[in-house]
Amino acid sequence: RNSRIVISVIMPENEERISNDNFAKIKSKIKQIISKNDVAATDYYADFLIYPTIEIYDEENLDAGLQPITIISGDFTLFVKQFSTNNQFGSITVKFKGSGKDKSEAIRNGILKINSNNEIFQTFLKNVKSKIIGYYQNNCSLNITEADKLNASKLYEKAIIQLISIPAGVTKCDSEINRKLVQYYKNYSNTVCEKSMIIANGYYSEQNYSKTLEVLRTINPESKCKEASLSLMRKIESKIDANEK
Numbered sequence: 722r723n724s725r726i727v728i729s730v731i732m733p734e735n736e737e738r739i740s741n742d743n744f745a746k747i748k749s750k751i752k753q754i755i756s757k758n759d760v761a762a763t764d765y766y767a768d769f770l771i772y773p774t775i776e777i778y779d780e781e782n783l784d785a786g787l788q789p790i791t792i793i794s795g796d797f798t799l800f801v802k803q804f805s806t807n808n809q810f811g812s813i814t815v816k817f818k819g820s821g822k823d824k825s826e827a828i829r830n831g832i833l834k835i836n837s838n839n840e841i842f843q844t845f846l847k848n849v850k851s852k853i854i855g856y857y858q859n860n861c862s863l864n865i866t867e868a869d870k871l872n873a874s875k876l877y878e879k880a881i882i883q884l885i886s887i888p889a890g891v892t893k894c895d896s897e898i899n900r901k902l903v904q905y906y907k908n909y910s911n912t913v914c915e916k917s918m919i920i921a922n923g924y925y926s927e928q929n930y931s932k933t934l935e936v937l938r939t940i941n942p943e944s945k946c947k948e949a950s951l952s953l954m955r956k957i958e959s960k961i962d963a964n965e966k
Contacts, residue, residue: 722889722899726760726850728801729767733774743829747773751799754837758846767886768805769853774798775828792820793827797835801849803856810852813845854891861887861894865901872901877909907944914946921953930957 730751732744751773752762762771779794798814819831857864864883871880884898884905892898917940924933934957940950 722885722887722902723761724889726769726853726888727763727767727886728755728760728769728771729804730755730762730764731770731772733772743825746829747775747832750832750835750837754799754835754842755846757837758843760846760850766804766882768803768883769801769810769886770804771799771801774800775832777824777828780824788822790820790822791824791827792818793824793831794818795828795831797832799845810856811845811849813841815839815841854888857887858892861892861898865894865897868901868905872905872908875908875912877905877912880905881909910941910944911946914940914944914950918946918949918953921950925953925957928960930961933957 730748732748751771755762755771775795775797777793777795781792783790783792795817796814797817798812800812801810802808803810815835817831817835819827819829819834821827821830864887868880868883871877871883881902884902887898889895917936921933921936924930924936933953937950937954940946
């Protein structure tokens with residue numbers, strides 16, 4: 722488990738018609754801001770999300786000779802909210818200016834010039850982290866109960882994510898969370914290995930022994946499929962010659 726707060730970076734609808742490449746650069750800027758402030762940024766699902774809005778309140782087009790230039794001024798706002806409850810945990814707005822051959826490029830250039838080391842971001846994320854830790858401390862039992870429900874529904878990956886996103890060492894339930902994670906992972910591993918054994922047996926029935934072994938080598942030796950996978954390996958061994966071995 723990570724000792725840092727994990728926040729998923731998501732992007733809203735592209736209202737300002739920014740190119741996909743520029744949109745990706747803006748997302749990278751957000752990751753840079755939060756990672757520099759001891760928060761783990763991820764593209765994968767996490768219960769806490771950070772997302773931007775960009776509002777342009779001034780746009781000027783100048784004829785600069787060979788190529789016209791667009792100059793914009795706007796607000797860049799970051800929001801942090803919890804996905805499961807839709808509760809907002811904080812927001813911050815910084816002003817920016819940019820220029821370029823068109824509006825999209827001007828926005829991109831303006832956003833990229835925002836200083837990710839700005840103290841305003843440090844203060845913002847410090848407050849957000851404090852609120853998130855407070856949430857985890859006050860709702861530890863609730864989070865475990867929700868994870869147990871997911872586990873009981875055989876949604877093992879979601880159950881793992883529910884608990885693994887809770888930073889290590891911040892709640893009184895830490896040892897119980899670790900115990901539950903081991904349990905959930907075993908359930909997940911057993912489900913995966915059962916599917917793998919079905920695939921491996923299919924290849925074996927086709928006498929495609931190399932493919933069979935390729936699948937078997939992915940099986941977790943700590944799963945309940947250990948003996949079945951070893952047994953199938955022994956069957957293959959008895960059917961191939963010395964060179965193939």
